Amino acid sequence: MSEANKSNREPRMPKVWESCITLAALIGILSIGIVIYGTDVHVPMFVGVCVAALMALYLGHKWESIEKMMMDGIYKALQSICILIIVGVLIGVWINAGVVPTMIYYGLKIMHPAIFFIAAVLICSITSLATGTSWGTMGTMGVALMGIGFGLGMNPAMTAGAILSGAYFGDKMSPLSDTTNLAPAMAGTDVITHVKAMMIPTIVTYAITLVVFGVFGAMQYHGGESDMSRVIEFAAALNAAEGGVFNINPILLLPPVIVIVAVAMKMPAIPGITLGIFSGAILGLIFQSNACNLGTLFDYGMNGYYFSDEVSAMLETTLSADTHYTMTRLLESGGILGMMNSVAMTIIAMMFGGIMEGTHQLEVVVDKIKKLAKGPAGLVTLTEITCVISNMTMPEQYISIVVPGRMYAEEYRKMGLHPSVLSSALEGAGTVTSALVPWNTCGVFISDTLGVGVAQYGIYAIFNWLMPVVNATCAYIGITLKDLDNKPYKKQAAAK
Numbered sequence: 457m458s459e460a461n462k463s464n465r466e467p468r469m470p471k472v473w474e475s476c477i478t479l480a481a482l483i484g485i486l487s488i489g490i491v492i493y494g495t496d497v498h499v500p501m502f503v504g505v506c507v508a509a510l511m512a513l514y515l516g517h518k519w520e521s522i523e524k525m526m527m528d529g530i531y532k533a534l535q536s537i538c539i540l541i542i543v544g545v546l547i548g549v550w551i552n553a554g555v556v557p558t559m560i561y562y563g564l565k566i567m568h569p570a571i572f573f574i575a576a577v578l579i580c581s582i583t584s585l586a587t588g589t590s591w592g593t594m595g596t597m598g599v600a601l602m603g604i605g606f607g608l609g610m611n612p613a614m615t616a617g618a619i620l621s622g623a624y625f626g627d628k629m630s631p632l633s634d635t636t637n638l639a640p641a642m643a644g645t646d647v648i649t650h651v652k653a654m655m656i657p658t659i660v661t662y663a664i665t666l667v668v669f670g671v672f673g674a675m676q677y678h679g680g681e682s683d684m685s686r687v688i689e690f691a692a693a694l695n696a697a698e699g700g701v702f703n704i705n706p707i708l709l710l711p712p713v714i715v716i717v718a719v720a721m722k723m724p725a726i727p728g729i730t731l732g733i734f735s736g737a738i739l740g741l742i743f744q745s746n747a748c749n750l751g752t753l754f755d756y757g758m759n760g761y762y763f764s765d766e767v768s769a770m771l772e773t774t775l776s777a778d779t780h781y782t783m784t785r786l787l788e789s790g791g792i793l794g795m796m797n798s799v800a801m802t803i804i805a806m807m808f809g810g811i812m813e814g815t816h817q818l819e820v821v822v823d824k825i826k827k828l829a830k831g832p833a834g835l836v837t838l839t840e841i842t843c844v845i846s847n848m849t850m851p852e853q854y855i856s857i858v859v860p861g862r863m864y865a866e867e868y869r870k871m872g873l874h875p876s877v878l879s880s881a882l883e884g885a886g887t888v889t890s891a892l893v894p895w896n897t898c899g900v901f902i903s904d905t906l907g908v909g910v911a912q913y914g915i916y917a918i919f920n921w922l923m924p925v926v927n928a929t930c931a932y933i934g935i936t937l938k939d940l941d942n943k944p945y946k947k948q949a950a951a952k
Contacts, residue, residue, distance in 0.1 A: 467516035467815075472824050474511060475817040479849060481507040482808070490894070490911075496797075497895045501804045508811040515815055522811060529810020533802050533852050536897045538726055540795045540802070543595040543905065544760070546733050547790030550599075550711065551761035552748050553740025557694045557701070557787070558708040559600035560607065564691045569608045569676070573669035576601045576618035577625075577919075581662075583716060584626020588633035589725050591898075593623040594905050596712045596732070602906050603786045607690035614672050616908040617916025621665050624888050625919055629658060635857060635887045642861025643868075643879035649942065653876035654883060656936060657927040664926075665918045672916075689779050693771065701767055703743045711736040733757075760791030789907065798900040805851040805895045812849050813859065821845075822863055832873055832945060836931040839864050839878065840885035840924045847889050851896035856886035873945065874938035877931075884927035888920040 482504035489500035505526075512522045550556045567575055579601065584593040598619040605615035627633045631647050640650035692698035715732035719725060740748040747764075756762075763771065763784070771780050812818050822842050829835040839860055846856035861882050868878045890898035894910040903909050914921070930936040937945035 465516050467512075467521070470511070470515055470815060470817050470820050472820055474515070475821050478504075478508050478511045478812070478817055479821070482849065486895070498797075498801055498804055501801070501808065501895050505804060505808045505811065508808055508815075508817070511817070512811055512815045517815060521814070525810040525814030526807040527810070529806040529808070529813065529852075530803055532810075532855065533806040533897055535726075536852070536901070537799050537802055539591055539729070540798050540901055540904075541792055542726060542729050542733070543591070543901075544790055544792045544795035545757040546595060546729055546736070547599060547905070548756035548758070548760050548792075548794070549733050549740070549753055549790075550736045551787050551790060552744065552752055552756045553708070553711075553736045554702040554704065554744050554748075555708050555711050555736045555739070556599055556603065558704050558706070559597075559712065560603035560786075561691055561694045561704045562706070562709070563600060563604035564607045564687050567604055567608070569610070569687075570673050571670075572605065572608055572610055573614060573618045573673045573676075574666055576605070576615060577622040577666060577669055580619050580622025581626045582622075584623045584633075585630045588627065588630040588636070589719060590620075590623040590627035590633075591901060591905075592715065592719060592725055592729060593626065594619060594902060595729070596715055598623065598906055600712075602908075606786055607687050609686055610676050611672075611916075612908050613912040614669075614676065614916045616902070616906045616913035617918060618669050618672075619906065620891055620902065620913065620917045621669070621919035624891065624917075625658070625662055625665075628883055628887055628923075629654065635853065635883060638854060638857050639861065639879040639882040639886070640876070642858055642865070642882060643875040644865060645875040645879055649876045650879045650883070653874075653880040653936065653938070657880070657884065657930045658923070660930070661919055661923045661926045664922060668918050686776075686779065689776065690783070693775055693779060693783055699774065701747075701763075701771070705743050708739055708743060711739065756791060758792050760789055760794040762788045785907065795904055798897075798904045801895055801900040802852075802897045805897065805900075809849065809851055809855060813855070818846065818849055818859065819863065822860075826864070826867065829867075832871055832877070832937050833928070833931040833934075835864070835867060835871060835873070836877065836881045836937075837928045839881040840928060843882060843886035844889050844924070847886065847893050847896050851890075851893055851899075853887060853890035853896070853898055856890060857882045860886065869940070872939055874940055874942050876942070877936065877938055877945075880936065881927060881931075885924040888923045891917060891920050 485500045485503045489495045509522050580593050580597055583597050584590055601619055637647055640647055693700045695704045711732045714735050715728055718728040718731050737753050829838045842860040843856045846859050890896045891902055892914050893899045899910045939945045
């Protein structure tokens with residue numbers, strides 16, 4: 457073949473072994489970087505991008521085409537990037553305005569340690585059900601609950617796991633959620649049918665989650681006087697009337713209420729969160745007049761909140777070492793720059809995901825393994841496995857619903873299964889497991905927002921990792937399988 461013909465050859469579909477090389481390289485590089493050297497995932501992930509790009513060149517794609525794939529991948533995550541940036545501003549402004557300290561203060565006053573984890577799950581469930589957004593829930597209620605957990609002496613990883621479990625339950629079941637609408641759209645059914653199809657496995661998983669967190673609460677809280685003395689000290693350090701830093705007032709609880717109501721009334725997430733920023737800023741100018749002005753709002757919105765040298769010295773002399781560390785770690789956060797770690801990870805991860813989707817490298821692997829699905833329950837399990845792999849290799853929650861949804865829709869029809877069986881599998885694995893991947897857009901958002909890494913909170917995100925298991929188990933038992941008429945599934949010939 458001449459050099460001209462070689463350079464003009466058409467790109468070809470990858471072979472299974474070629475796709476496996478890319479996937480194995482990514483997993484190997486990430487494992488070496490994270491497990492052996494304890495590095496951040498950014499550079500190992502970028503090395504994975506280089507491997508995927510080299511494989512794309514080998515398959516006949518020109519660099520211009522590969523570059524477009526990467527840009528297309530990034531474009532799909534731009535909404536997530538915008539939300540990351542805006543939530544960073546919101547956290548910085550809300551801390552300066554006293555909104556987050558007020559939420560923490562009253563939470564410490566009313567929440568008993570023994571029921572803290574169960575309360576965290578329920579609060580985040582209600583918030584997420586009402587708003588349809590797990591990210592909004594974690595960026596508002598989640599931040600406050602982390603502070604309350606610190607004050608009560610609770611394990612931060614357990615607290616984050618409880619927050620995630622509640623937030624993702626609501627996100628998964630709320631008709632207002634984008635994923636709850638996306639999954640049935642990909643499968644070919646409607647939202648209400650989709651929610652009904654998810655009901656049994658989701659309620660079973662949720663009940664188990666509440667029981668487990670009830671046990672965790674009993675384990676963490678021993679009823680000692682020292683626990684409550686820490687709570688009293690932490691609460692006093694927040695309230696200026698008790699010698700603390702912020703002017704606490706119940707009116708400062710209004711901004712999170714505004715965000716919840718705005719999103720519940722179907723206002724998109726970005727303007728809804730922005731409304732919370734402005735309402736918090738206005739109240740901050742009123743109630744924190746000594747420490748909050750237009751300059752500090754701009755500063756903390758960009759750089760994140762930090763204690764002034766004077767306040768920091770005061771806290772260091774008046775508080776115990778543990779309480780001082782807790783306040784500093786919790787409240788010195790937020791800002792646009794505080795979210796740049798997540799933004800960078802999202803961009804690099806979506807470069808990889810764009811190449812994998814554009815070159816069909818994941819598709820050929822799935823086409824090969826879907827022959828292993830024996831019966832409807834096997835197909836449901838395979839769908840969930842594909843969603844998890846998508847969350848790892850094309851690390852954006854929406855892609856883990858869209859790609860498997862497109863791949864398997866016809867297989868479900870041929871097997872005589874109702875589209876809601878597919879949509880339930882997509883939501884039961886694609887939505888919830890995104891939080892368990894450190895380089896997924898959801899994983900990086902949660903780590904930066906709650907201040908706890910995936911490696912720490914992952915085991916305690918009970919709802920997230922248990923949901924796919926329960927959903928597959930229900931499919932094998934047969935209680936969630938429906939035929940094309942949405943009636944209990946019976947073994948039958950493939951649909952014509």
